[in-house]
Amino acid sequence: MQYNVAQLLKASIGTAFQADIHEEDVQLDSDLKILGAINGHVRMRRTDYGLLVDGWVDLTLPMVCDRCLKPFEQPMHITFEELFYPTIDVTSGVPVPPPLGEDEGFPIDEHHQLDLSEAVRQHLLLELPMRALCREDCPGLCPQCGHDLSLGPCQCQPEIDPRWGALAELLQQRLPSQA
Structure with a gap:
């Protein structure tokens, strides 16, 4: 040039x-x-x-x-x-x-x-873009197993932060009584 x-x-x-x-x-x-x-x-x-x-x-x-x-x-x-x-x-x-x-x-x-x-x-x-994305709605990789989420969902269960464990137990206790 x-x-x-x-x-x-x-x-x-x-x-x-x-x-x-x-x-x-x-x-x-x-x-x-x-x-x-x-x-x-x-x-x-x-x-x-x-x-x-x-x-x-x-x-x-x-x-x-x-x-x-x-x-x-x-x-x-x-x-x-x-x-x-x-x-x-x-x-x-x-x-x-x-x-x-x-x-x-x-x-x-x-x-x-x-x-x-x-x-x-x-x-x-x-x-140059701040974040390089192959497409705008790219779902990325599963943070637990590394599965490519654009190919479909993985079998991983979501990790629960132990700090929220007490709230999860309360939610489990409330759900059966509402049914």
Whole structure:
């Protein structure tokens, strides 16, 4: 996801460039494996500081369900909007300091190559679900025997907390008298 933006950096403020994204075998992070290709769209607009880049990507991540521990594929739609600034002046070749501070935006390398990988990685990490579920109504595993409850109920009797044992005895005593 690299683009040579030298011509865009030479253009007047407001000039835009658009491109479709289709990348195979992209590795954004050692912990994030991507299945298949990344597809999307990017738009780059020249600003007085550098380039304002926005767009979206669609990708699929392999995940493991937090409830039933089965692997599944999670499709993700990631949108992003970031400022990229040049590190080398495109006309003179002189190093340029970051315009807004180093924490504001992403650098464009000395060869005027803009790499979207880090911006997409950061937005992907923000979009990851807090709890990975293979489906919303996944029943999970039985806490006693480990049976997959999506295959049907298990034969386990519910555990009664010993602290509630006295109440359970009272309930048993009341039930026969009501019958």
